[in-house]
Amino acid sequence: MKITLVVACALVDADNRVLVAQRPEGKALAGLWEFPGGKMEPGERPEQTLIRELDEELGITVKEECLAPLTFASFGYPEFHLLMPLWVCRRWEGQVIAREHTALKWLRAGKLRDMPMPPADEPLIPPLIDLLGA
Numbered sequence: 001m002k003i004t005l006v007v008a009c010a011l012v013d014a015d016n017r018v019l020v021a022q023r024p025e026g027k028a029l030a031g032l033w034e035f036p037g038g039k040m041e042p043g044e045r046p047e048q049t050l051i052r053e054l055d056e057e058l059g060i061t062v063k064e065e066c067l068a069p070l071t072f073a074s075f076g077y078p079e080f081h082l083l084m085p086l087w088v089c090r091r092w093e094g095q096v097i098a099r100e101h102t103a104l105k106w107l108r109a110g111k112l113r114d115m116p117m118p119p120a121d122e123p124l125i126p127p128l129i130d131l132l133g134a
């Protein structure tokens, strides 16, 4: 079985809302709402991958000390087993923009359940509600 390591981030704004981003057409799971992030490249540490992905996907600069680990997803897709740690980040530089996603939304954690997300993401929602409120 192939394990794919993907790193992801819940960006949280001053009102305790979480950023979700809609996956673009042409990619796997197109149209679903996800936490920004992506696959690790050879030689990277997970936190470096996340910082790179947040720059590439959202145009923001994040410092490693502003990333707090929260939980992880472990889910069997047909082609691979996804292992995805999720960090929380409340502090970054720059304006969040959709460089690769179709759209972005800031939502209360309790509203994440209303969004069509990848099946792997469902268990990530309760820890976010515990941390941020519904």
Ligand SMILES: Nc1nc2c([nH]c(=O)n2[C@H]2C[C@H](O)[C@@H](COP(=O)(O)OP(=O)(O)OP(=O)(O)O)O2)c(=O)[nH]1
Residues within 6 Å of the ligand: 006, 007, 008, 027, 028, 029, 033, 034, 035, 036, 037, 038, 039, 040, 053, 082, 118, 119, 120, 121
């Ligand atoms: N980023 C992200 N990926 C997720 C989430 N949930 C989930 O199942 N995935 C899956 C979808 C993909 O199979 C994989 C991550 O792929 P990705 O498309 O973000 O990878 P990437 O940014 O490196 O993009 P690419 O270069 O591979 O096109 O993890 C999530 O919340 N965030």
Ligand SMILES: [Mg+2]
Residues within 6 Å of the ligand: 036, 037, 038, 039, 053, 057
């Ligand atoms: Mg990505």
